[in-house]
Amino acid sequence: MxxxxxxxxxxxxxxxxxxxxxxxxxxxxxxxxxxxxxxxxxxxxxxxxxxxxxxxxxxxxxxxxxxxxxxxxxxxxxxxxxxxxxxxxxxxxADGVNIKVQVPLRIKGTSPGVKVGGKLMQLLRKVNIKTTPEHLIDKLYIDISSLKLGASLRIKDIEVPEGVQIMNASGIPVVSVEVPRALKSAAAKEAKDAAAKAKAAK
Structure with a gap:
């Protein structure tokens, strides 16, 4: 550190x-x-x-x-x-005495949702932790390797080392992959075309 x-x-x-x-x-x-x-x-x-x-x-x-x-x-x-x-x-x-600090949150990995055109949004950049000086860290990581399009990860998904406790509520969203407007429009058009074909086939 x-x-x-x-x-x-x-x-x-x-x-x-x-x-x-x-x-x-x-x-x-x-x-x-x-x-x-x-x-x-x-x-x-x-x-x-x-x-x-x-x-x-x-x-x-x-x-x-x-x-x-x-x-x-x-x-x-x-x-x-x-x-x-x-x-x-x-x-x-002082060793053994708990302290509370804020540390940066870093992203690691590649999101499959981003690979198909999604937009990665980091919603939280610092995390409140409680620990002792001997376990003190200068950052935390969250792995987005499983983050799909339209999904999000929360505080509970952050990797936490031994001796460190996160003080933020576990359900707070941390990072998400948004569906861009262009993808939404394309999906809506596909759905409309599919509905039209199904109607014509009847």
Whole structure:
């Protein structure tokens, strides 16, 4: 699993004034929680780029004054006008302790419905999971090798590794193969022609 290193410094002061000062210096006020006590830090805003602006799920290694903390990004706040990051929360990981995260859903295989002209529609791109750090994954897969024209696959059809639990409802549609308008028109014409021939044969 890919890991992004975030360089951080301890915040000597907390509160609105210190947070504003950090932002003026192009830094992001953050909190690392999940350990024995919360750790207030400031991080370089540029270091968030590979962690936030990506569809991938990545771990964060937050280095605070030479001490590394293995974390996940739990929450992030953006400025309503500039869209700059104004605050972030990191959750420190501990083996055996359950965490809840969102991971991307990837498609594998080739749908027979697509081969005959159907249109593949991915209806869900991220899945909520519960797991422990030692079983943490960065993506899930759903196999569409049996997906026929006009059919769909649901949450319950996703391949789930050991130690991982999907939190989404099992009946939610994930991917489908739609029948294009051209195929519908052709099928309707065939049915109409067949009906006309049957009527003429009587």
């Amino acid at each position: 890919e890991k992004v290193t975030i360089e951080a410094k301890l915040r000597e002061k907390v509160g609105k004034n210190s947070s504003k000062q950090a932002r003026r210096e192009k830094a992001v006020p953050c909190i690392i929680y999940g350990g024995e006590s919360n750790i207030p830090v400031v991080c370089d805003a540029k270091s968030f780029k590979k962690l936030v602006y990506t569809p991938e799920f990545r771990l964060a290694e937050v280095n605070v004054n030479g001490s590394a903390h293995k974390c996940i990004l739990k929450d992030i706040q953006f400025h309503p006008v500039s869209d700059e990051i104004v605050h972030a929360d990191f959750l420190k990981l």
